[in-house]
Amino acid sequence: MTRSRFPRWVYGPGIEPDPRFSLANERTLLAWLRTALGLIAGGTALEALDVPMEPTFRLVAALTLLGGGALLPVTAGVDWARTERAMRRGAALPGGAAGIVLAATVGVVGALVLLGLLSR
Template sequence: MPHGDSSATGGPTGAERFPRWVYTRGAEPDPRFSLANERTILAWIRTSLGLIAGGTALEALDLPLEPGLRLAAAIVLLVAGATVPIVAAVEWARTERAMREDGPLPGAVTGFVLVVTVAVVGILVLLSLLLR
């Protein structure tokens, strides 16, 4: 049985798995690498939940901040928290496809991730300065 053929065991074939544009190309990679890739996307999801919780708490708590600034910071955190899972899914798919095609792995930091990171850190620094 070839390494990537799961039809003999009754498992789904590449054409039956989602997303098809990832699973129909190449051969099954070592399961350890696929599982590591899945753990990475789960870490991104945890980060997303933290950003959403932070944005919600920032607006819900009665902090001694200017209301406009507090709302703007909460919106940035909520938008970043809503966007991170989308980026995580795209990065997971790119990495999984690269492993299946035995190609080079995509770069770790995309431009979007860098912009979101700088924005979130900037807001947190600004809030820490304003709360002094």
């Protein structure tokens, strides 16, 4: 008797890939989750500590870090599922959106911190 795995929409189609590839895909997801925790910690620290910059820029930068930290696990989870399904179907691996979310978050926060420091 075969037990079904959850989520069925990810594990249902195709054949079981080499476990090393599935485990590597999972490690990538976990790395994105650690990165999201770092963004959340950075946003919290930026607002909680007395960083010498213009307060409005500091608040917007902190909120951007928190928003990116909240969005990143969602996009990383979708990327994980899409990659797992592609491996099971023997299809080309899809591109990921998590890197784009991270790059946008870091770019915006970098600009906000720079502006906040220059305008104090």
